[in-house]
Amino acid sequence: MDFNDTPEEAAFRAEARAWLEANAEPLAPGEQPASLEGRFDPEMVRKAQEWQRKKADAGWACITWPKEYGGRGATPIQAVIWSQEEARFKTPPNIFAIGQGMLGPTIMVHGTEEQKRRYLPPMLRGDEIWCQLFSEPAAGSDLAGLRTTAVRDGDDWIINGQKIWTTGAHYSKWGMIVTRTDPNAEKHRGITYFIVDMQSPGIEIRPIKQMNGMSSFNEVFFTDVRVPDRNRIGDVNDGWRCALTTLMNERHAIGGGAGGPEFRDLFRLARTVLWNGKPAIQDAGVRQRLADFYVRAKGLQYTSYRVQTALSRGQTPGPESSIGKLVGAPLRQNMAAFALDLEGAAAALLDRKAPEGALWQLAYLGSPGLRLAGGTDEILRNIIAERVLGLPPEIRVDKGIPFKDVPTGPRP
Amino acid sequence: MNFDFSDDQKLLRENVRSFLAKEAPLTLCRQVLETDGKYSTTLWQAVAAQGWLGTAIPEKYGGAGFGRLELAVIAEELGRVLAPIPFGSSVYLASEALLVAGTEEQKQRYLPRLSTGEAIGTLAHFEGAGDPGNRSLKSTVRNGKLSGEKTPVPDGEIADFALVTAKSGRDFGLAIVDLHTREVQREHLDSLDPSRSVAALRFERAPVEWLGGRPCGWDTLQHIFDRAAVLYAFEQLGGAQRAFEITREYTLNRYAFGRPIASFQALKHRLADWYVELELTRSNCYYGAWALSHEAPELAVAACGARVSATNTFELASKEMIQMHGGMGFTWEHDAHLFYRRARYLAAVLGPAPVWRERLVTCLERREEAS
Numbered sequence: 001m002d003f004n005d006t007p008e009e010a011a012f013r014a015e016a017r018a019w020l021e022a023n024a025e026p027l028a029p030g031e032q033p034a035s036l037e038g039r040f041d042p043e044m045v046r047k048a049q050e051w052q053r054k055k056a057d058a059g060w061a062c063i064t065w066p067k068e069y070g071g072r073g074a075t076p077i078q079a080v081i082w083s084q085e086e087a088r089f090k091t092p093p094n095i096f097a098i099g100q101g102m103l104g105p106t107i108m109v110h111g112t113e114e115q116k117r118r119y120l121p122p123m124l125r126g127d128e129i130w131c132q133l134f135s136e137p138a139a140g141s142d143l144a145g146l147r148t149t150a151v152r153d154g155d156d157w158i159i160n161g162q163k164i165w166t167t168g169a170h171y172s173k174w175g176m177i178v179t180r181t182d183p184n185a186e187k188h189r190g191i192t193y194f195i196v197d198m199q200s201p202g203i204e205i206r207p208i209k210q211m212n213g214m215s216s217f218n219e220v221f222f223t224d225v226r227v228p229d230r231n232r233i234g235d236v237n238d239g240w241r242c243a244l245t246t247l248m249n250e251r252h253a254i255g256g257g258a259g260g261p262e263f264r265d266l267f268r269l270a271r272t273v274l275w276n277g278k279p280a281i282q283d284a285g286v287r288q289r290l291a292d293f294y295v296r297a298k299g300l301q302y303t304s305y306r307v308q309t310a311l312s313r314g315q316t317p318g319p320e321s322s323i324g325k326l327v328g329a330p331l332r333q334n335m336a337a338f339a340l341d342l343e344g345a346a347a348a349l350l351d352r353k354a355p356e357g358a359l360w361q362l363a364y365l366g367s368p369g370l371r372l373a374g375g376t377d378e379i380l381r382n383i384i385a386e387r388v389l390g391l392p393p394e395i396r397v398d399k400g401i402p403f404k405d406v407p408t409g410p411r412p
Numbered sequence: 413m414n415f416d417f418s419d420d421q422k423l424l425r426e427n428v429r430s431f432l433a434k435e436a437p438l439t440l441c442r443q444v445l446e447t448d449g450k451y452s453t454t455l456w457q458a459v460a461a462q463g464w465l466g467t468a469i470p471e472k473y474g475g476a477g478f479g480r481l482e483l484a485v486i487a488e489e490l491g492r493v494l495a496p497i498p499f500g501s502s503v504y505l506a507s508e509a510l511l512v513a514g515t516e517e518q519k520q521r522y523l524p525r526l527s528t529g530e531a532i533g534t535l536a537h538f539e540g541a542g543d544p545g546n547r548s549l550k551s552t553v554r555n556g557k558l559s560g561e562k563t564p565v566p567d568g569e570i571a572d573f574a575l576v577t578a579k580s581g582r583d584f585g586l587a588i589v590d591l592h593t594r595e596v597q598r599e600h601l602d603s604l605d606p607s608r609s610v611a612a613l614r615f616e617r618a619p620v621e622w623l624g625g626r627p628c629g630w631d632t633l634q635h636i637f638d639r640a641a642v643l644y645a646f647e648q649l650g651g652a653q654r655a656f657e658i659t660r661e662y663t664l665n666r667y668a669f670g671r672p673i674a675s676f677q678a679l680k681h682r683l684a685d686w687y688v689e690l691e692l693t694r695s696n697c698y699y700g701a702w703a704l705s706h707e708a709p710e711l712a713v714a715a716c717g718a719r720v721s722a723t724n725t726f727e728l729a730s731k732e733m734i735q736m737h738g739g740m741g742f743t744w745e746h747d748a749h750l751f752y753r754r755a756r757y758l759a760a761v762l763g764p765a766p767v768w769r770e771r772l773v774t775c776l777e778r779r780e781e782a783s
Contacts, residue, residue: 001481001702002414009413077413267776281777284770291769294776295721299692302699305415312413323688378677384687385680389660392675 003305005081006312012078016085019058024051024089034093045129045171048092052126062100062124065108069120077311095168099123099130102249103176110193110234110242119174119195131198133163133177133220134243138409140165141379143178143247144188144240145398145408148222150179157181157194157232159202159225165373169205169218172198178243181236183404190403193239195231202226212365250374261363263297266290266335266342269356273342280342293335300327322388326380329370336364415698421485428489431462436493438747444496445607445750450570456497456529465503466527469511474524480639480705484646484697491650494754496607498532498567500761504643506533509575509586509636513624518588522573534571535586535636536562536613543767544577546630551578557595557617558587566761568611569600575623576615577633585627586636587620595619605757607750634771638715641762642700645715645722648758649690649697652722652729655751656686659733679736686732689725696721713779716772723758723765730755 005013027033034044055061056070064079065071074082104123107115122128139145148161159179169175175196182190196203202225207215234242270281270290280286303323310317339360340347346354350361371377385391398406417425435458444452459465467483469475483503490499507526510519510533525531539550540563551560558578565574568591575586589596595618603610622628660683663674673679700718703711730752734741741748759765 001416001418001698001705003702004414006414267780271777271780281773287773288766288769290776291716291720291772294772295696295717296692298699298717299696299721302415302695303691305413306695306698308413309415313416323691326684327688327692378681381681381684382677384684385674389680389683389687391660391664391680391683392672394675394677395671 009077009081009312013081013085016060016082019060020085020089023054023058024091026089031090033087034091042171044092045095048095049126049129051092052096056125061126062104065104065120065124069108069116070124075311075314077308080308080311095129095171096123096126098132098167099128099174102132102246103130105249106176106193106242106246107233109245114230115195115233128173129168129171131166131169131172131175132246133166133169133175133196134246135165136162137164141376143243144191145406146178146180146191147408148177148179149183150181150192150194150227152181152229153226155229157192157227157229159194159196159222159227161222163220163222164208164217166205166218166220167216169198169220170207174198175220176233176246178239180403181239184402185237186400187398187403187406188240190237191239191243192236193233193242194227195233196225196227200225200227210369212362212369214366247375260332260366261335261339261359263294263335265356265359266293266339269339269342269360273344273355275344286342289338293331293338296327296331300324300331322380322384325370325374326377326384329367330377332363332370333367336360336367340364415702417481417485421481424482425485425489428464428486429492431458432489432493432495435459436490436495438494438750441494441496441607441750442747445605445753448606449496450609451498451567452496455495459495459497459499460529463527465499465507465529466523467503469507469523469527473519473527475527480643481701483643484701484704487643487646488650488653488697491647492654494607494651494654494750498534498570498609500640500644500647500758501534501567501571502526502529502532504640505535505636506571506573506575508639508643509535509623512636512639513586513628513632515625518621518623522588531572532567532570534565534567534574535577535640536565536568536574537577537633538562538564538763543763546584549577549579549584551576551615553578553580553585553587553620553622556619556621558589558615558620559617561612561614563612564601564603564610564761565613566608566610568613569598569609574613576613576620578620580627583627584630584633586623586633588623589615589618589620593618603757604760605750605753607754608757634712637762638712639704641715641719641768642697642704642711644758644762645693645697645700645718648722648726648755649693651751651754651758652693652726653690655726655729655733655748656683656690658747659683659736663736673736682732682736686728689728693718693721693725712775713772716768716775719762719768720765720772723768726751726755727759 052061059072062071063074063082064076067073100123104120107119123130134143136146136148148159148163150157150159175198177194177196179192179194180190181192202223204221206219208217208219209215270286271279273280275283307317343355350358354361386393436455440452440455463476464486466475467478467486468480471477510522526533538544558576560578562576571591574589574591576589578585578587595616597614599612601610601612663679664672666673696717700714703714733751734748737746737748740746
């Protein structure tokens with residue numbers, strides 16, 4: 001048992017590090033990497049694309065992809081090593097993750113050879129940015145309840161409806177959309193998956209203002225949007241299978257919960273903020289809470305080491321890989337609440353004068369979203385219960401009947 | 413990254429598990445619990461015959477010469493079956509303490525008998541309610557004679573010798589005491605977990621020698637506790653995991669309201685949360701095992717993490733086991749209370765979770781100040 005690379009892994013890490021050192025600037029100690037949060041910024045997109053092209057030219061983009069699409073056929077553990085190394089450098093935020101992490105893999109599994117050759121190389125180079133059009137106002141956790149329709153019209157399909165929680169819709173060239181193509185079929189059987197050009201007439205994009213004041217997501221409205229049939233992924237009415245491939249990859253892509261304050265920030269705060277003239281960490285109650293946070297954060301970190309070990313041994317990680325977000329997101333929220341307790345009345349500030357530059361206030365306001373995006377805590381529990389533990393699903397009232405007869409949204 | 417047990421260690425696990433499935437069914441734990449038999453001598457002899465008592469004891473002292481990772485594997489399996497034997501007292505505490513702090517002569521004298529199971533050792537530290545720390549300890553050694561009272565002492569009734577924490581003037585050390593001498597009185601105490609025995613030991617000018625030849629100091633005791641905490645954490649993890657498996661099986665096969673109760677989110681979400689705790693605890697335990705087997709400077713922090721995590725999770729597991737079994741889980745004949753009792757026994761014998769949380773933060777502060 002150790003934390004060392006194998007000789008092959010060490011050689012790969014050295015190669016990655018050498019390239020990064022020659023092409024990027026290391027983060028200063030304690031410096032946070034650039035975040036995706038915030039308003040749309042064309043300059044940020046340009047910088048991100050520039051960095052992505054540089055990586056692609058040197059063979060460091062989407063390294064696990066096959067060589068024919070621009071990757072280097074790297075192993076999963078090499079991908080982990082690459083991302084560990086890249087995270088030590090100042091790089092623009094990764095605005096390509098949804099395409100490269102979720103949609104690219106879906107095209108690889110369900111797309112035609114022609115589609116793979118057309119879409120994957122520019123996705124890898126960052127020339128074309130992608131967004132995911134899955135959730136709807138009445139279909140979030142219950143994604144298969146989606147109501148956006150696609151109706152066949154000659155060689156085209158006509159799309160009408162609304163999508164929501166779409167990251168990067170406003171700077172994406174392409175979107176992956178799941179639509180209802182047969183409302184008379186059972187819920188999961190009448191769904192079809194398309195690639196849609198985001199510049200098509202009839203698409204309207206409106207940013208969503210989140211509860212923390214930021215806008216990371218959009219609503220996207222479709223009014224008679226035309227999509228050619230050659231942009232269909234998989235068979236007509238077989239889109240649920242493709243969507244599941246995307247969602248399986250989403251859990252890998254979102255898993256970590258990157259950025260934001262960590263235990264060491266909480267520990268620093270407890271050592272510096274004063275309670276009755278003494279550092280708060282001298283309070284026995286504070287110490288008990290700190291210990292529990294530490295044990296939880298470390299448990300998560302060491303669990304990721306176990307996942308990496310499985311990858312390093314060429315095995316598929318076990319179910320332990322599924323707990324990251326379910327633990328990490330509530331942990332962030334709870335640490336933020338505790339940090340604000342430590343700050344005393346100053347916790348009420350969301351101001352430059354707030355302690356630690358309002359680090360914990362921002363985490364407090366942002367963390368509820370982490371528990372919802374990419375699978376709510378409750379859906380993740382269902383996934384663990386059913387797929388990992390083999391427990392039976394809930395009794396369903398929406399199976400075995402045509403979709404159009406399933407009640408949805410507000411009480412009918 | 414190589415943060416898992418090796419193939420050989422996994423093979424060892426399989427062998428230990430199938431051996432214990434035959435030799436240590438839960439009925440054995442229950443038998444000791446119901447007859448107040450102190451421990452199962454048959455299981456103790458069987459375990460000794462397998463060589464497990466000397467797993468981490470070097471061959472020159474009669475052990476098998478494996479490492480702490482192998483010992484951790486065995487600990488987890490013993491935890492799964494709620495083994496009613498003094499393995500923790502004799503192996504994680506007494507043997508490890510001798511290995512860490514004993515003189516060469518002491519090692520030669522005690523370790524061969526510990527590794528065959530001929531002798532049982534224990535460590536006696538607590539003196540009634542609360543946590544003694546190093547300030548309020550009352551037991552003292554004067555002119556090579558120990559006086560004081562220790563309670564509760566795990567396996568104090570059946571041990572042949574004990575390492576007893578004591579002061580000597582301003583010094584602190586571990587005194588080795590032969591428990592068969594006249595100057596030692598043993599009193600049976602009823603145990604919260606009668607499958608594991610506890611006793612009170614009274615020393616009236618009992619002749620002793622210091623572990624290591626002189627008072628070892630408080631830090632050495634902490635180090636011994638840290639090492640034991642990692643191994644006990646694996647027992648706790650094993651117990652929590654087994655409770656989970658039994659309960660999962662039950663919820664799949666128990667029908668109420670016309671369906672398996674495992675299909676209700678009220679239970680399946682709690683089972684998912686329970687599973688998450690088991691995985692986090694396993695990871696913290698592995699880190700402890702790594703630190704222990706590498707004699708790493710991180711051992712103190714790692715041991716605290718494993719201890720806090722495993723104690724919390726075994727308690728959660730044993731509570732949920734009863735709750736999810738409903739009324740049956742509260743009966744004497746159901747096994748749930750064996751887990752509930754063992755969880756609390758293991759939480760107690762090495763000092764409770766709040767003390768370890770406190771120690772964890774102290775260690776983190778020291779590390780921060782050093783850097």
